Amino acid sequence: MTAPHTDGRASRWDRHRADRRELILAAALEAVRSQGASVGVQEIADLAGVPRSVLYRLFKDRQDLDEQLRTRIIDDLMAALAPTLNPEGTVTEAIARSVDAYIGWIVANPRLHYFLGAGSGSTKDHNSPIVSGTKIAIAGTVREVFERALHAQSAPVAVAEPMAFGLVSFVDGSVNRWLSRSMQPMDAGELSSFLHIAIWAIIDASLREVGITLDPLTSIAEFTAAN
Missing domain, CATH: 1.10.357 (Tetracycline Repressor; domain 2)
Known part of the structure; x- marks a missing residue:
């Protein structure tokens, strides 16, 4: 039986998404620690160095x-x-x-x-x-x-x-x-x-x-x- 083919591009994209989520979460943690719970999504995105639209592609809301x-x-x-x-x-x-x-x-x-x-x-x-x-x-x-x-x-x-x-x-x-x-x-x-x-x-x-x-x-x- 032939082993199922794994798309290397899909795997790399999954890793890329995971890395970006980690980056955003780290930025959000630092933002709350320094600015408090009222910190906005845009401020978190700016701190992470990603567009706001990318943040909302990685998190539902x-x-x-x-x-x-x-x-x-x-x-x-x-x-x-x-x-x-x-x-x-x-x-x-x-x-x-x-x-x-x-x-x-x-x-x-x-x-x-x-x-x-x-x-x-x-x-x-x-x-x-x-x-x-x-x-x-x-x-x-x-x-x-x-x-x-x-x-x-x-x-x-x-x-x-x-x-x-x-x-x-x-x-x-x-x-x-x-x-x-x-x-x-x-x-x-x-x-x-x-x-x-x-x-x-x-x-x-x-x-x-x-x-x-x-x-x-x-x-x-x-x-x-x-x-």
Whole structure:
């Protein structure tokens, strides 16, 4: 049987399109980082060095561009958060490490974080599938940690899900409000310290409800080890 013929020109054109998409997304990321979510399509095209018409041949519309850009921003955020989602050290250290990594990324990238929730000035899409999916994935990872710990302590694991999703929503809401008030009335360090205490208080109260009294200086490894 003769192998199917591959058109080299089509392959080169696909690579060219992919390269241009990468160029535009990189330009859009830099434009939002430096100018904010209100940056226009023409400004992004100019920064990428392509005509506006080319941008719209590669992306269906501004909403499509926004969602692809969110994917890039989340990739960057998750690179900072990923090491903290497999907690190590004591419970206190694990909480501090994850909160400080998140707040630190936001302080370095406030406009990118705002864009995740709001999108561009032209679309104002507050229901991004990629953002919602990422929050669910993070909460799911936290839930798995709680489930392992509860199972190791022979405690009911059903509480793990509301604990995890409640904590992620609590942190997200606190941070978004803080950003909406131009990082006031607390500074970043004060907000991090508040969240350390509040997260521990929620975990502690939730565990006590299922009969577990936990010292926050207990190591994660010890707490999640089967008896």
